[in-house]
Amino acid sequence: MNSKLCESLDIEFPLFAFSHCRDVIVEVSKAGGFGVLGAAGHTPESLEIEMNWIDEHIDGKSYGVDLIVPNSIDSKESSNLSPEDIEARIPPEHKAYVESILAQAGIDTRDLWQRPKAGYGDNMRETGANAILDVAFSHPIKMIVNALGVPPLFMMQRAKQAGVAVGALTGAKEHAIKHCESGVDVLIVSGTEAGGHCGEVSTLVLVPEVLDAIGDKFPDVAVLAAGGIVTGKQMAACMAMGAHGAWCGSVWLTTSEAETNPAVKEKMLSANSRQTVRSKSRTGKYTRQLRSQWTDAWQSEDAPPPLPMPLQSLVSEPALRKIDKLAESGDAGARNLATYWVGQGVGLMNTSVSARTVVYDFMEDYAAAVERLxxxxxxxxxxxxxxxxxxxxxxxxxxxxxxxxxxxxxxxxxxxxxxxxxxxxxxxxxxxxxxxxxxxxxxxxxxxxxxxxxxxxxxxxxxxxxxxxxxxxxxxxxxxxxxxxxxxxxxxxxxxxxxxxxxxxxxxxxxxxxxxxxxxxxxxxxxxxxxx
CATH class of the missing domain: 3.90.550.10 (Spore Coat Polysaccharide Biosynthesis Protein SpsA; Chain A)
Structure with missing residues (x-):
């Protein structure tokens, strides 16, 4: 395809697949797209294992890495916080509220809490992020992406030295301008329909708004449309507005390769587009998730206010891990609570197919739409x-x-x-x-x-x-x-x-x-x- 990103990143089709699953990354890139591995949650050691595996199986195709280094975070400048320091930041009422949610579903909470590790959240701060970047830049990646906020200067400098393109997600016009001023190469313009962290403006409004805003000021910046895009016809519509490709995350969650909890995958395949919610309850920043009894509980007036990132995850993730484990074993209460990040495009994700098939479907659907246009x-x-x-x-x-x-x-x-x-x-x-x-x-x-x-x-x-x-x-x-x-x-x-x-x-x-x-x-x- 004649797209500036196809040429610069050496790919056939400007479909970018964000996934935490290495198999999805490999299959998408081998099918002609561009896989982007989510590094959030990885240690340098575990990321090295994943990227070694990708390099061995991807046949030299292009791929990238996505990490989260937010501009605002609890104790942003601190690192190596002690377990006592971290635990002191979590109010007892937040833990009690989580316990009450699980108890109502008949789930034992006696083994729920463990003392946080020293330095929790450091991957989102400069010291920890640099250790992740050490691993990422030791592999033949073509793009590094910051998923939340303007990429910090240390990330920009290291990427430029390595000859790697820098991408950044944005959910608002003013943020997009800041990204461009910082020197990013690729803007991922993500509408509120997106799963995971998202803004308030719809993709169909946000993409042309950003394109008009950056206009002639930043002609070399490529724009990827994101948010609710799960078909080639949607991709074609966004490219007709001026985008250079599409960034998708949700559509890969129901593929045969995806490591999505089977109980959650089943719920996604039967969900409609109204069955997602946008809430701070999982990470401390707004994310879109599959609606469940867990998300309903956090929308209640009785729910405590979410803690700032990354502390809210210390409240939510232990419970959600236990819920996932029990839901996979068939526990009815846990299945009702089970949730995961997913966008409103879930209503179009009705069958589970391979990641490669999704890419081919996009290509055919895109070509048909272009033919109509x-x-x-x-x-x-x-x-x-x-x-x-x-x-x-x-x-x-x-x-x-x-x-x-x-x-x-x-x-x-x-x-x-x-x-x-x-x-x-x-x-x-x-x-x-x-x-x-x-x-x-x-x-x-x-x-x-x-x-x-x-x-x-x-x-x-x-x-x-x-x-x-x-x-x-x-x-x-x-x-x-x-x-x-x-x-x-x-x-x-x-x-x-x-x-x-x-x-x-x-x-x-x-x-x-x-x-x-x-x-x-x-x-x-x-x-x-x-x-x-």
Whole structure:
């Protein structure tokens, strides 16, 4: 895709995946996106283990790290606080309130509290954050992100020295300007729909507001839209407003790789978009979470005011860890209390699929939306690529002796000059505004791609599909005619995505080394891609 971040970070598709799960990071980056590992909660030692594993499995693809160094925090300048100092900052009524919540659910609280470790919260202060940065910068990351507030000067300086881009999350226009003035490379503009820490303004308002505010003053700063984005069509809408890509966190929580508590994942998959709340009750700063009896209790008038970060986590996390453990074992009371950070997009997260599948869904959904946005009455395959319509160039890659059909719903007479046309319209007249299926927009195909597919098929498979060296190209395939009945059953059951149909079949793989030969031409500048 023609995006400034694709070029600068060496990625195929500007979909950024924030996750605490290393498997998600790897799968997203290998599928063409950009995985960002959440380092909050890690020690330098545990982060080193996670990043070593990522480096061993990510095949050299780009990824980044996200940490939290807030501008306001309890005892910001202090480090190595003693357990006694930390415990003295937690009022007894906060612990008592947590105990009452658990007791009402029938949960034993006798083993709930443990003395905090010395230096608790130091990862959010300069000393502890520098130790995390030591680990992060010892690995081949492409971006470091501060999730809460302007990245501190020490982080900016170290990133610049390492040649690593700096990103920062922002939930307000005035904060975005401060980020830009500090020298960040990437703004993650996060609307209130987002899971985790979030502001008050919706994504659809905040993104253009920030873009207008930074305007010509900071032309080199890239903007990622965030907050409630769980589909490619939402990503396309934000990029139509001027964003350079999308940052998503919630959508990965229900993937098959995610380490989300199974009880919570089940609740997410059945939740609607109204079943989240924005509250300070978990971290001391506003976060959006899945609504549960736990969040309801903290919305009550009887609840004590949340403590400042990071002290509130000393109140909430011991209880939530116990709740998660009991909920996973089937405890009914704990399941009612169980919650986790998630955005309002949870209402669109209805099935659990792999992280790689989510990326491919985004790509297809995005392409379809761009096609709709770019509809000017001329089909994309009719646009010239090096002087020849794309559809004509594609047809030259198909052997002359092989029968050809073109699927189209408009400009039928134009297409008929090259091959017979089939249409899926229920009427005989052409549709002026019906987009129909995605059109042929891969004119850089190798001249031998059909031959390689045919050579890959034997008598024991249903067909062959292209692999470009990085991922499967499931719209470039060769199938035996006897799969027709299987396709009819798939469509009758409500299926419509090609890759999901292919998952039900036995296919061999036709491998190619040049992924750019199968690239989609999605913008006028893409048409400048050289011919073979």
């Amino acid at each position: 770019g509809n000017t009455g001329q089909d994309k395959p009719l646009l010239p690529w090096h002087g020849v319509p794309m559809v004509q160039r594609i047809l030259t890659t198909v052997p002359a002796e092989m029968p050809k059909l073109i699927s189209a719903n408009r400009n039928l007479d134009t297409y008929r000059q090259w091959a017979p046309v089939v249409t899926d319209l229920p009427v005989t007249a052409e549709a002026e505004d019906y987009q129909g299926p995605l059109v042929g927009d891969t004119p850089a195909l190798p001249m031998n791609w059909c031959d390689v597919l045919m050579q890959s098929v034997d008598g024991h498979v249903d067909g062959a599909v292209v692999h470009d060296g990085e991922r499967q190209q499931h719209l470039h395939l060769l199938l035996k005619c006897d799969v027709e009945k299987d396709l009819e059953r798939f469509l009758a059951a409500g299926g419509y995505q090609v890759y999901k149909w292919l998952q039900t079949m036995q296919l061999s793989t036709a491998r190619f080394a040049d992924r750019m030969a199968f690239r989609n031409m999605n913008s006028p500048t893409d048409l400048d891609y050289p011919a073979a």
